[in-house]
Amino acid sequence: MKTDSALEHASSEKFRTARRTTFLALNEIDEETILSLTRLTLPEIREIRREVAQIMPAGNLPALILSGLIQMGHRKITATQVKKDVTALLRGMDFLPQGLYGVFVAGPSAVLYGYQQLLRLAGRDVKDAFPQGTWQFYLEYALREDSARHTNETWGFHQALSPAPATAVMAAAWVWTTLKLLYTYDDLLSLVWRERVMLRGLHAVLGEVEAQRVPSWRVLTNAWARVCPYHRPAHGGDYIRYRATTFERFLQRQMDVLPAALRREVWRRYATQQRTALPAYQEQMTFLARLRPTRYREERIPLPLWQAAVGFIWQGESYLLPACDCDVWGHPLCTPPGAESARPFPLEVRGNTLFSSAGQELRVDHRGRVLAATGNELLGVLNPPSPQQILGWVQAILTRPAPDTAPELDLLLAEIPRREHPGISATLPAPVLKDLAALERAPVLINWDRHASLQPLHALRRDHRGVGSHALTIFRTERSMVFNQSHIFFDGLWGMVVAEILTDTATHAYRRFVDATPAKVAVPAPLHFTLPAARLQHLRTRCIAPGVSAESTAGDLRQIYQLRRWLRKRGIQLTINDILLLYRYFHAQVYQPGAVVAELLKGLAERLPAKEYAQIRRSVAETWASDRTTNPALLIPMDATQVAPHERIYPTTFRNPLTDLPVIFEGVQSAYSAYRRADSTSNWEEFDRQRRLLLAYLQIFGELLVALKDVTMRGESLNVATLQLLGHLPPAMQHLLDGIPRRIGVLNEVLKGSEVFSNVGRVALGSTLRRFNSAKDDGAAKELVWGILTDDQGILHLSLRDFRPFVTLLWEHDEVEVARALTQDYLVSYARGLNVFVKSLGQMVTAKKR
Template sequence: MRDRAVIGTVYAGPAALLRAYQQLLKLAGRNPEAAFPEGIWQFYVDYALRDDTARHTCETHGFATALRRQAIQLSEIDRLTAWVMTAVTCLHQYPRYLENEWRERVYTHALWQITQDDTHADLYREWEAIRPFQNSSPPAPNEDFPAHRQRLFKQFLQPHLRALTDNQRYLWQTAVNQAEANQLPAYKQQMSILAFLQPGSYGEIRTPIPPAQAWIGLIYHGRYYLLPITDTGGRQPINVADVRRQITSILSAEPATGAATSLQAMAKVKRVEIPALRRTFMPTLRQELDLLKMAPIWINGDMRPHNLPLAQIRQAERGIGDHPLTIFTTEKTAVFDLSHIFFDGAWGVALAEILTNEAIRWAEWLAQSTPAVPNGERPFHFTLAFQPTDHTNIAKAAHVAAETSAECSTVNLAAIRSLRHRFKQYDILRQLTVNDLMLLYRAIHAIAYRPSPAIVAELKRLAQRPETKGAANSALTAVQTVYTSNPAILIPVDAGRRSPKDRVSPMTFEVPLTNLDLVNRHQQTLAALASYERSVRNRQVAYDHFDEHQRSYLTVLAGLGQVLSSAKARARLGDSFSMENIKLLAHLPTVVQRLLDKIPNQFDEINDAIKGREVFSNVGAVVPGSSLTRFITAKDDNEKKELAWGVLTDANDVVHISLRDFRPHVAQLTAVNQEALATRITTDILTSYADGLNAFVQDLLRILDAAQAVANPRNAAVSTTIHLNLPAFAQQAHHRYGCWMPGVAMLVTAVIAVIWFFGFRQPERNSLFANTNQDAVVETAVIGNTTRQLITPSPTPTPTTQPTASPLPTNTRQPTNQPTNAPTNAPTEIPPPTAVSIRIRPQDEMPMILIGSTTFMMGASPTDAAAEPDERPSHAVTLDSYTIDQYEVSVAQYVAFLNDIGGYLNACNGFSCLITQAETRDSHVVGIINGVFVAETGFEQYPINNVSWHGATAYCTSVGARLPTEAEWELAARGEDGRIYPWGSEPPDASHAVWGTDSFAALQPVNALAAGISPFQLYNMAGSVWEWVADGYDTFYYEYSPSENPTGPETDNVTPRILRGGGFTSAAADIRATNRHLFSATEFRDNVAIGFRCAQGAP
């Protein structure tokens, strides 16, 4: 309330005066836009994105991959030479890189302006999808990469130019000629990296470096060296042989005497502190630091481990922040660390791809040439003689915020794209993009997130110790606070298509979750869907109830999509609320500009509106063939910016999400040697977000599947009816402070006009944002005045002691081919298990139970109150003899299979088999150690989990078996007497099965819990892990299935399949022997409680 109260006096008043001041300037003939000759964003980054945390980083694997594919063995000298020559080439060709980038944007935009034709509206996007980053096709003679790209762009443009009328072509040519004469030179000067940053009290001064005075910086064994970029004449690029000899001299002189001097501490000093700090140094040290900045590109040749997060890789030696670009190397990748003053995210990743391909070109040349001989002259190297007082002063200076980081790649992109495809079938949902869905779920996740119990327990333990009490309590407050509103998120929007100098337009977004009642609507819709799916009578009434809810919910989502789309369109024109407030600083004295800019930092409400608390930067999907793999975004120097989310989708359609955490507890925990715990907290947030996003998308797919599966005459009118209301919805969506922007409270008024309100209903179990097969914890949160349940994935608890294995059964009997007595559909008194015939499968030593030909009643009995409609009617089924595994397939058995096939990604019938500890904590497959897959020690005989349907079928095929049919599985689980559970019809307890728990650690070995075995002595047919069967799913299949050996409806490789038996997260009703559960056959990331057993026909 305090923040809201001060807005009028502290911010709104000055803002009104500043607007009046701008009007006076206009009357006096001074245009406020003239205060930003290089665009508003460039003006902003020069003073607001100065510090080390304002650099973004990306990674490519192309260099190492190309060497491996071509069997090129580069020496250390040639590896460094390739990257130094890449940097030399970059500096010489960079103006032409910029020319291409500028022309591609301006030429395509001018075409659209001239024609106003939809054909040209997305012309630049079409070019983006095919633009080259290397000489991909046979180049013309003496054609380097910039010339090659320019030629291909002209070829791309020609058909569109030929289609113009003579007048249109004249207007286009005139427009681009004028722009090229008036704007291109200034753009090249603005974006040039042949420059260094001079820190001042109020911002950075970009100072050009004459080419003859520029160097390439090389860091080797922690020491700093300089290599020239031109020949002795100062005009042409330095010869590769000269570079090679100099690097040979560096390596031959190592190890040099004395320890290397590190600049890492100084790199973390706030830039505003640097001028005063430098004045305390000795003149010789200042001279060296002045020379250090003359290298626009620094290459750290000391290899870093490739499995480190990018935020850790970039913490190695990297100068002191005066230069535009640092390149790090690992054994598998190259990492590019870029100053936001010179590079935006999209241009940064594009340049990284260009430089990677250039390095490959040099490596190929070097591999064919004669090794160099040192010339005896060691290139210039720095002594960097800091005095003890210098280190003291550096330590006392203000530093950037401490950070931790985390990365994950478990988002199910296929499901999101499937959802987008489904959205396109509704006119109103077409504008809701993949990034919009990710942003929307981040808003939901912010209020739904609950920390890992293990993390909370560790923090509480540390809070009992005097030396860690303060830091632990701060962290507890940060992770346990129940937020009633989601954070304001700053989203960088590409503003360079219209005018390349504008680069980026930031916009802040805050979803009004509480006012829109979005979480509640999601729950209500799923609850109505579950009621419809359970209904037997009055199904049309139940469907109509669900239909009302889903129409209401989809209307809200569609409205948000339209508002976001409109806001992004306005942001591209520089019309976001953030940009409008930066414009207010035009023509003011610098000291006044910085004073006014600090106002938002003092008041949360203003900061949220203008700068946001989080950054969410998605550079999108890379082009096919790209080697980009990871990306982390930058944050501005605003201390209230706490989290920075970066997203990149690689060429293999894997979504890589990074999270940089700058919250206050990070520094406090680091100060008491608990940085690892701070990192676990960050990882917990990111993992929870990714898991929850996957579940959220699956929920939406379920809703849309159900809505489209029913032939309802109202459905045909849904799109048109809602579409007619949405223009008013979007037109009334204004920012809460009176300016256009996304994240608006007035959105609610428009929503109320087009949606229906329903009372809150308690959600069905496992319904919100957590897949029914994932670990979930149910928490209660208060949002507005409504209490509701939020279900979010919970992290893995600490594994418990391994239970004692139950003895394997020894009694046997001879199999019979005679059918049993006539079946019954009513439960009877449960007899003890009978003797069975056990056969050992030689391929994996699995005991298999022989079940003779018989007829039994399949499906739930009429008296089973927990049964769903798809379990009925009960019907007689006759099966031939078959064998089925006595136990679920174990971790050890599946690891042996992985070692046989040599991998798991896309390795099972062209689909991924499962995920391991490389992607999730809820796995006992450690991953690859010394070239082989390894089972976690002590858990070899636990059931394999996280398995896709294709991962299960591939295993069974490899051992000469198959998945059981649904009928075979049910007979093996419940026998012929109509029992509800494998052990009988009494409710389950802990002696029967592992069920009803959120703890992955609760799983037991495959031969545990003998009290829960089935009549045929099969273990863990209830609980433990769900089990795949071969059949596809149809709710009404029992009404028409064949009476002999049914195999389910027709399927293909992507048809959803059936799970049986429930898992450790399941409720008692879900571990009944007749329960059926539909799940994606291709999913392999959200299968924490899914395993399998095999079957085969009797010999």
């Protein structure tokens, strides 16, 4: 029998052989052909081939795919071909040792990045291969699991309620609100797309006109952000119409100063994009879809509105409430166009197709308009159920007796890898499979069981939440609403916008439902997810350890604002996020566990067998030691929608190249302490000399981040030559650039980050958003996920999701509370250390000679 080391050696040799085979196969493709197809130089071609062999050692498969791409000639590559190629490459990776191959650490991003490099060698435009943007394509391959959902919380609904609100009325208001979103989401997407494209077009036209004073892009977008409404007016009315009117007034003020010719040019460019890009964007972003898992990716299957439902969870059981008004036989009711008071007529359902009573095949768009299957003849509209029906259903559900045992299957499926779902489904009883398929009709689930708001968001969301095929789950606590969103459908910032809009809409809907009389309805039946105990136990063993999380509001934002003002007076521009990033690098090196951690580990030693305890203790110690010597690579997601709405996110990875900063900071602290102890000229001069050096480094740090953000948001390459051409960067910085990423690309950046650092910024004035948890991709490389939100009261909300190796070990030994405590200690240490750091830096920046 082979030893572990022998097996590892054999696997390593197999890995090296695969790399050599891949490299040699790529070398057999004629370089002259590649040169004729691309603008690449010969050294660049050879470097790309070497890189592909390193990250995608799949034998001769990459070369075969490259040959196929070259042989396509001038034919445009299709999305179907791209998916076919990527699936083939992922399948090829399955034959390699998983423990050694980076794709199983970084996730499918390695293969997707390698495929992009093959496209470059074939002279293909990556934009043609990924018409919805690289990020969208990446999401469906690498943000599939339960950990790839982000969470936020709003308080506005509960704050607006009467002292003793009726539970059924509250629930009915949220069901109605969710249904309204289903019908109007395309309009909301259209409005937001219009805002972004119009402002971008306006700025572009101004920039092309010589001698025209052009407001910066940030000034223009920030001006709109300050007046953009997220609530309807106090007198009520339609939110989307109100926001559209507000934007038109804002836009008109910007356009009024332009000559007529320029105004026409702005509108011409907008109209050109509107015809093609807007429908594609709406199709990309709609959540009227269900996710179907395959081995390597999620397929988004369109969900016709007439088939859709809202899932309602009560006492652990799931119910489906139809999205469209139906007759007693379940046939959708269609209202004739322009005759809202007319009697609706039923449509026939044959399989998955709608027909009129005359046998005409029909289709229904996202807004509920009923059209002929071919052509655009409008035959009528579908409407959501009435408030009375909704209230009747909800009351009937809430008065049902509690089940003997709540189902567990849905909870388990939510945490089992998505790639395993097809195999599991094939073994389930037909009735269970039927109800799971029915659940997929609900793009939104509302879990109305009451949850404790004091829990971290990550813990709160681990209740019944579907099985991973839907876009959004809404949870209720005693004082807030919590929104758990799939990254495939919602990015962090957009998810927060939708959460705030839903909260405001539900608040107004509640007032409407207070006086509603519930209709007499058939009591909805719950879906059944019952399996024998033995089957459930087997499924438990296949769940992914979900990690743990911590939250803190201990960071003092007022101190940071004051520090920024002091630094600005010295010509140093650091944003709030820059300072948070800066201290992350300090904290990684100086963290020391608190006394509580020592006590917890001591208790762990008393509960666990010696061998298991030693394994956990060693993992904890190794993690802490590694953190102190590692310069963490932070993956920072940047909102790309202001540049190109369909791109969604531009990720960039930042690793601090100024590794001397902590040492310099300590030197300034020591010099300052020496001066305060002994007020001498020599001590002051030494302190001031070291302070000037520290301030120079801080200026470089800020300038570097400005350059990184600007280049990332342009989607361009970032290399030393580019940075040296940026005039605002000080020359002293240029010898520090060796560690800066040479290429800004979605997949390249995702590959390198070891942590996610997601700061969604300060919410709009009047917003009731309070907390935020960021999402994590499906690979094992991202061990820490930071989520940062500043509420409208100026309180800094920090969250940390922890997936470090010892967390998984503690989950396996049912010591989750210990894992949570370790993470909480780490986060609180960061928050408190940040306060000390900011205070100390402020004192040194403002110090004057006595």
